[in-house]
Amino acid sequence: MTKPVTALLEELLERIAADAPGAVGAAVSVHHHGSPLHVVASRGIGDVFVPAQLDGLGGPVATAGDTGQPVVTADVLADERWPSLTLTALLERHPGADWTRVRGSAALPALWDTEGRLVLSVTLDRPATEETLKVLRRHERLTAMALVVAEAALPGRIEQMLDLLQSRAALEEAKGIVIALRRCDPDEAWATLRRASQQFNVKVRELAVALVELLAGAPAPQPDGDRVIEPGPAARAAAEQVLRAFEGGAAEPAGL
Template structure:
């Protein structure tokens, strides 16, 4: 079942079951870090402030913590969406970024889960895009600090979660042609991200942020921007998945690929350079 702005209802059970399977695998990977729970939260930038975020799937007993962040208290999930960057904390209850998010506040909100809140210390949240302006946040809670090991586990499952959401949504709303376009898009976006990572020696999150900012400020679909870059750098048509019809950018006409590449790979603010 769909809701406005391309978001997904948590009552849409087939997708929720698939995403909970992804979270179950993440949970198993995090076993050495003693996970308390993991969640997938989705929304859409067209929904305005707050992005209309809704918790879609979870494992463990931490869903209420995400709901509290969205509805009232703030926290890592909201910050990950707002910044397009990973957010981690060694102790979510003592972090000055979210003064309202405390164990006491959660106890007052959900007293029956206080034992759960007592176990949690670290939280990590990683935002990703899906279907253009859609947003997805993969987050987890652990009993110790949320360190780079925890974040690495999230990164391994981010693409799988985003692809699951995008493909199932596309197949339901637009049928097989949109699914094929989605499969093409993810491949070329990964190629463009890889090129930026190699050029500026940054990680995947920073490369995604550069592409995303450029897409928003140039009003060009991210997948089309990525294809322009890949074809410019390779001096040849972008590689297409075997068996799929070719995909041509439909919003990137007039983009100066050489200038765009220079902007994306120079130090400084991608946002300010795209605006100039």
């Protein structure tokens, strides 16, 4: 992670902490290409609380990363979903941290790469609510773009990052289609596209383009120049099955 990007992420966490009443910590965690979820920036109690969750204790961040669904808890250390995440366990790992201030927590997973996800999280000295998630959502897009810039700075990644940025229009349109047909939120729409791409063994961006073109009866948004995303026969067949399932009233194609 380059110094300018790290500084930007830290500034974003400062803004989240300022916008979320009672915030005592925040963090950005990522996983990519099958790598374990890990922290790339943190502040406050998030410096030690999020790594502890990812190092075997479990918690909102780990759950959001595994499921791709937002997580909110009013009392994280008493939540039955994470029996290992207790005050005793945290004191054993980090006895110098002020764990008495930890109460609620929220974690928001989001797309930042077609093969990776970020989890934006905040820890509070009071119960977390849906309003806490709204704070995270306001900062989600800029966080994702900061990570894209960081990846583009790595050797050999510029071409891949250009492909990602130029496929976003089709991905967003495909998410909109799923939202309209399933009457779900954006997080579940993205999770549905990911599951479909895995089931049919096609790239999610090709599935997105095929789905948009199938429903619109016209070409999907494409980048200028020669970076056209051309879905193969498997992606087009997958798009047809997904659309038939939704139009037939199924929540998802069989097997998802």
